Amino acid sequence: MKLHNSGAEVYVPDGLPVDKALARTTHMGISAHQDDLEIMAYHGILECFGGQDKGFAGVTVTNGAGSPRDGLYGKYTDDEMQVVRRKEQKKAAYVGEYSVHVFLDYSSGAVKDAKNPKVVDDLKQILAASKPQVIYTHNLADKHDTHVATTLRVIRALRGLPADARPQHLYGCEVWRNLDWLNDDDKVIFNVEAHENLAMSLVGVFDSQVAGGKRYDLATMGRRRANATYLASHGVDESTALIFGTDLTPLINDPQLNAEQYVQRLIHHFAEEVSDRLAKLS
């Protein structure tokens, strides 16, 4: 595997050789930034945690240079922030017992440039070496440009692989916009109530973000709890923490389907449900 950026790095928390660490991957999370995986791909981390036969691989596409900062980190330069954020992501990989974590080290601009082939090429190499069965990435209705660009690059990379090297499932999950608005039939529902302490630790290790001015730890746990309670108005809560996702698998298996058509279909389902209820009750 020859990644494009000199600052790219493959980190294996338990020290296994890289090829072996990649080969034990069953679940993979691909995110724009350090800390996104711990927010959106916790289901995959949990599935693999403590197990012998499953392995979670994390991939962070950007270098984290542009993150907001305050307090202890207020005077940090972009270069210093990149060092801090990589260290924090490694802490999360260790705590979460990830099989491997790959840092691609791109600027946000490079990821958002649809004509730049390097991100897609790096992703294809990682995917070919690890062959995950399940991949979690950002959802296409997210409101952060770099998140959506990352998902588009993931889809392009997967479409470029032979069919037998593609995952069985590709999910788009919640960071910058939750998916509560999806019709229930369009939701993929991940029960993540186990190991709440681990969930809190994984978001909590990103001190430069949390103490740096954004309470992602509280907000993420609150969102999961709200998802669980507000999923159904009748009946008691069946879980204390849910993550919602969209099933993006059709986009890798059907090259004719484009991302905008896919997400507009979901928005249309939502619009129809709202209209139908108002028509019924008016």
Ligand SMILES: [Zn+2]
């Ligand atoms: Zn992010």
